[in-house]
Amino acid sequence: MARPLQPSPDAQATVLGVVQRAQERLPERDASLADRLFVLECAARGGRAVLPTVERYRPALREAEWWLDETWEPDVPHAAVVGQALSAANALEVDPPSN
Amino acid sequence: MLGEAITALERRRQGRFGIGGDPSLLAVVLRGLDAAHMRAPEWLLTDAADVLNQRRSSEATAELADALARHRSGQPLVANAVAAAFRADKWTDADAPYARWWLASRRKEVDHQLSARAIDDARLQALAVADPLNGKAAAMVLEAAARASGELIITSAATLSADRSRKDRRMQAELAGYRGAFLSMIWVAGLIFVHRLAHAAASVVSATSAHPYRQTIVGVLIALLVFTVAESCGAIAKAYGRDQPRWATGIEFAGATAAGIIAATVS
Numbered sequence: 159m160a161r162p163l164q165p166s167p168d169a170q171a172t173v174l175g176v177v178q179r180a181q182e183r184l185p186e187r188d189a190s191l192a193d194r195l196f197v198l199e200c201a202a203r204g205g206r207a208v209l210p211t212v213e214r215y216r217p218a219l220r221e222a223e224w225w226l227d228e229t230w231e232p233d234v235p236h237a238a239v240v241g242q243a244l245s246a247a248n249a250l251e252v253d254p255p256s257n
Numbered sequence: 258m259l260g261e262a263i264t265a266l267e268r269r270r271q272g273r274f275g276i277g278g279d280p281s282l283l284a285v286v287l288r289g290l291d292a293a294h295m296r297a298p299e300w301l302l303t304d305a306a307d308v309l310n311q312r313r314s315s316e317a318t319a320e321l322a323d324a325l326a327r328h329r330s331g332q333p334l335v336a337n338a339v340a341a342a343f344r345a346d347k348w349t350d351a352d353a354p355y356a357r358w359w360l361a362s363r364r365k366e367v368d369h370q371l372s373a374r375a376i377d378d379a380r381l382q383a384l385a386v387a388d389p390l391n392g393k394a395a396a397m398v399l400e401a402a403a404r405a406s407g408e409l410i411i412t413s414a415a416t417l418s419a420d421r422s423r424k425d426r427r428m429q430a431e432l433a434g435y436r437g438a439f440l441s442m443i444w445v446a447g448l449i450f451v452h453r454l455a456h457a458a459a460s461v462v463s464a465t466s467a468h469p470y471r472q473t474i475v476g477v478l479i480a481l482l483v484f485t486v487a488e489s490c491g492a493i494a495k496a497y498g499r500d501q502p503r504w505a506t507g508i509e510f511a512g513a514t515a516a517g518i519i520a521a522t523v524s
């Protein structure tokens with residue numbers, strides 16, 4: 159019976175190093191809402207290694223809901239935010255922003 | 258909200274404030290439609306097809322490829338979008354490896370469109386540099402790297418190659434064994450029913466005695482059985498890198514023939 163290959167510590171360290179460097183380059187709080195929601199979706203799909211990032215960007219979803227409720231217009235910026243918010247909510251498996 | 262926005266945007270499609278020319282905007286709307294379980298309108302797909310023919314960053318094109326792959330009606334465009342995102346020879350940008358690795362890790366469809374080498378290159382380049390310039394590319398590499406954590410293995414090419422060839426050798430040996438066992442079963446079944454076979458052969462040529470036919474059939478079957486067993490052993494030895502010498506092949510033939518003659522004589 160062949161011994162199954164195991165993830166090696168070197169590979170794990172390399173990949174987690176990349177995750178750390180990527181975190182340093184993520185959009186800041188003042189970045190556009192659509193960009194922060196995109197990060198939230200990517201982090202949600204990234205799995206348990208990046209759960210802290212999910213929590214860091216989760217407020218963007220509430221912010222989007224508020225912004226869409228308060229300023230809704232059927233234009234490009236709103237379409238982008240509503241589209242990305244729906245996608246992020248879907249990745250997080252939470253209820254989407256209210257219609 | 259999204260449905261209302263799509264209707265309004267369709268009216269402004271060709272205008273300055275439309276989304277048609279921006280692959281990232283097209284992607285975000287397509288992602289939103291998928292999350293809301295809505296179909297992508299035809300005009301959005303037409304605009305996406307137009308964008309794919311233009312020179313765009315790998316990051317934006319990868320986003321569009323991912324978004325198109327989520328819609329059944331977008332499938333015909335996925336191959337183009339993937340090819341555009343991986344078109345490194347024509348144009349490239351600093352964040353391209355991250356977008357490509359992200360797309361390959363997120364979408365299984367990419368496997369059918371690209372060679373494993375292209376995906377390996379993107380992953381290697383992304384891991385080697387790991388210094389994305391913009392926030393979206395950082396999010397992409399974050400997702401791809403986080404997915405890969407716990408899955409990647411660093412090993413020497415020699416070790417990996419030895420491991421693979423060990424598996425190949427075992428598979429070849431197993432196949433040779435199964436083939437030999439199957440053929441041997443046929444010959445043994447022939448020996449079990451040798452009387453019926455001999456009578457059938459004798460009745461075909463209207464012979465008075467079935468004895469010579471039985472002797473011949475036993476001789477042939479025993480010879481085939483011995484030859485099959487010897488050949489299977491040789492094939493298993495060959496799978497493990499021990500080639501059969503020429504004299505052994507000669508003994509195989511001679512032994513099988515001798516066994517057949519002896520069996521025919523004593524039967």
